[in-house]
Amino acid sequence: MTAYERTLASLRTHPKTWLVTGAAGFIGSSLIEALLAANQTVVGFDNLTTGKRENVKLLTALGGSRFTLWEGDIRNLDACREACRGVDAILHEAAQVSVPASMEDPVTTHDINTTGFMNVLLAAREQKVRRVVYASSCAVYGDSTRLPLSEDEPTNPLSPYAMSKLANEVYAGAFCRSYGMTAVGLRYFNVFGPRQDPKGVYAAVIPLWASAMIANSEIQIFGDGSTTRDFCYVGNVIQANLLAATAELAPGTHEVLNVAAGGRTSLNQLFELIRSALQADHPHLKSFKPVHRDFRAGDIRHSQADIAKAARILGYSPACTVEQGLHEALAWYRNVGKR
Numbered sequence: 632m633t634a635y636e637r638t639l640a641s642l643r644t645h646p647k648t649w650l651v652t653g654a655a656g657f658i659g660s661s662l663i664e665a666l667l668a669a670n671q672t673v674v675g676f677d678n679l680t681t682g683k684r685e686n687v688k689l690l691t692a693l694g695g696s697r698f699t700l701w702e703g704d705i706r707n708l709d710a711c712r713e714a715c716r717g718v719d720a721i722l723h724e725a726a727q728v729s730v731p732a733s734m735e736d737p738v739t740t741h742d743i744n745t746t747g748f749m750n751v752l753l754a755a756r757e758q759k760v761r762r763v764v765y766a767s768s769c770a771v772y773g774d775s776t777r778l779p780l781s782e783d784e785p786t787n788p789l790s791p792y793a794m795s796k797l798a799n800e801v802y803a804g805a806f807c808r809s810y811g812m813t814a815v816g817l818r819y820f821n822v823f824g825p826r827q828d829p830k831g832v833y834a835a836v837i838p839l840w841a842s843a844m845i846a847n848s849e850i851q852i853f854g855d856g857s858t859t860r861d862f863c864y865v866g867n868v869i870q871a872n873l874l875a876a877t878a879e880l881a882p883g884t885h886e887v888l889n890v891a892a893g894g895r896t897s898l899n900q901l902f903e904l905i906r907s908a909l910q911a912d913h914p915h916l917k918s919f920k921p922v923h924r925d926f927r928a929g930d931i932r933h934s935q936a937d938i939a940k941a942a943r944i945l946g947y948s949p950a951c952t953v954e955q956g957l958h959e960a961l962a963w964y965r966n967v968g969k970r
């Protein structure tokens with residue numbers, strides 16, 4: 632039995648009450664779906680800025696009385712306090728998630744991501760929530776060229792978004808040391824999966840390309856396509872969250888861990904994987920080619936995580952490869968295209 636299988640079995644026999652912020656978003660709704668499937672009770676919290684009502688509908692249908700949505704803003708401390716009542720663990724996903732938006736409006740990003748996170752920490756402390764697991768990001772590493780990136784690598788945030796995630800880590804550490812709380816920050820690398828929004832202005836590359844290929848629209852690759860990323864299927868992120876929420880950690884502990892698949896996929900490989908998977912249903916993709924543009928200033932060429940620390944502390948072991956994850960994600964994009 633893997634650590635994750637043991638965790639799921641123990642949760643099923645001893646169900647808990649969870650608060651998941653960012654509940655209507657891509658990762659938050661995926662976490663809640665997994666929790667509800669494991670017979671847990673979940674309070675979702677979201678202000679529906681980028682989150683989707685259709686995700687809430689799905690979760691309500693899955694969870695019945697075991698799922699409730701608290702429609703509110705993490706910038707409101709009282710709302711956070713109320714939402715935390717009777718909760719065993721928090722999975723904090725709510726954030727202003729766009730790097731370009733953070734460059735345009737750093738103050739709002741700070742309010743939501745840093746002050747909002749502090750509200751979640753304060754509420755968790757007051758309501759004596761036993762564990763806080765929160766979404767950090769590989770963006771905290773900046774343009775470090777030492778690969779694979781381990782958590783010991785110096786941080787170098789290159790945007791207000793990245794800075795807000797680093798601030799979360801520093802605040803969480805201070806709260807754990809000051810008040811004996813226990814928290815785990817998860818530095819997600821490029822996460823993908825069903826329900827990731829293909830329509831947003833700042834859509835991530837996989838949903839953007841999948842929907843562009845289905846629509847026969849142009850796809851641009853900046854550079855020669857040798858740029859690599861550590862794409863991580865959302866199922867692996869769910870595993871990391873549930874392990875982090877249940878791992879035996881002494882009070883006052885704060886850990887920061889990479890969450891990724893631990894591999895590298897080039898943009899050219901990714902293009903080919905998506906194109907060939909969609910080709911059977913979309914014959915126009917047989918001869919479909921991307922348009923290569925110049926590298927953009929500031930683009931990070933290569934990224935890959937060292938996931939040994941998460942393996943050691945949590946027993947994390949990514950169960951889903953990029954290819955398997957794409958199979959799941961693309962099935963979802965195909966069906967969305969048919970609606």
Ligand SMILES: NC(=O)c1ccc[n+]([C@@H]2O[C@H](COP(=O)([O-])OP(=O)(O)OC[C@H]3O[C@@H](n4cnc5c(N)ncnc54)[C@H](O)[C@@H]3O)[C@@H](O)[C@H]2O)c1
Nearest residue numbers: 653655656657658678680681682704705725726766819822
């Ligand atoms: N998707 C990735 O590849 C990735 C990578 C690194 C880190 N992360 C982090 O993971 C978390 C989840 O990201 P996602 O990809 O699911 O994004 P998402 O946009 O789908 O989800 C974010 C959710 O937060 C909600 N939200 C925003 N501001 C809020 C506020 N003030 N109060 C309450 N709710 C608010 C949104 O409505 C949305 O439902 C974020 O913290 C993000 O920074 C994601």
